[in-house]
Amino acid sequence: MNASIERMAAFLDKVASMKDPEKCVEGHSRCSDKPGGECSSVVLTLLELEQEKEIAKENTARTAVEAITKMVNSMSWEPEEFIAYMSREHRTLQASFMRLIVAWIEAQAKQKHYDLRNEAAINLSKKIVERCKDDLYIPFI
Numbered sequence: 001m002n003a004s005i006e007r008m009a010a011f012l013d014k015v016a017s018m019k020d021p022e023k024c025v026e027g028h029s030r031c032s033d034k035p036g037g038e039c040s041s042v043v044l045t046l047l048e049l050e051q052e053k054e055i056a057k058e059n060t061a062r063t064a065v066e067a068i069t070k071m072v073n074s075m076s077w078e079p080e081e082f083i084a085y086m087s088r089e090h091r092t093l094q095a096s097f098m099r100l101i102v103a104w105i106e107a108q109a110k111q112k113h114y115d116l117r118n119e120a121a122i123n124l125s126k127k128i129v130e131r132c133k134d135d136l137y138i139p140f141i
Contacts, residue, residue, distance in 0.1 A: 092141065099138045105129060106136065 071077055086097060108118075108125035129136070 095138055095141065099140075102136050102138060 071082070086094065089097075105125045105128050108122055109129040111118075111122050111125075114122045
């Protein structure tokens with residue numbers, strides 16, 4: 001079991017124990033008797049939840065990037081197959097994916113340091129942003 005899953009399981013155990021009105025995660029009988037009226041465990045647990053959300057978000061982005069780079073790095077990769085699958089996704093997801101592509105193009109257009117391996121992509125990104133600067137917004141519907 002990886003560390004992130006173990007941390008999430010431990011967190012969920014803490015949350016489950018908080019549902020008992022007689023005890024908090026530290027085992028206090030009544031946390032309202034604590035200074036400030038709340039148990040520090042509750043605050044700590046909420047902080048841990050926020051940290052776990054950030055870790056999960058980072059892991060999701062990293063996993064997606066790794067999958068995409070693995071796909072495009074393959075000598076047998078054919079964009080048509082990816083396009084066919086993406087075309088069958090929900091229309092809102094297609095629009096969200098397009099927002100990601102546009103954000104990537106905008107980020108590439110701002111690159112100051114590049115070399116021959118990505119120079120054409122950077123230059124194309126700059127042209128797209130320059131020519132479409134008023135039409136790059138895609139609403140979330």
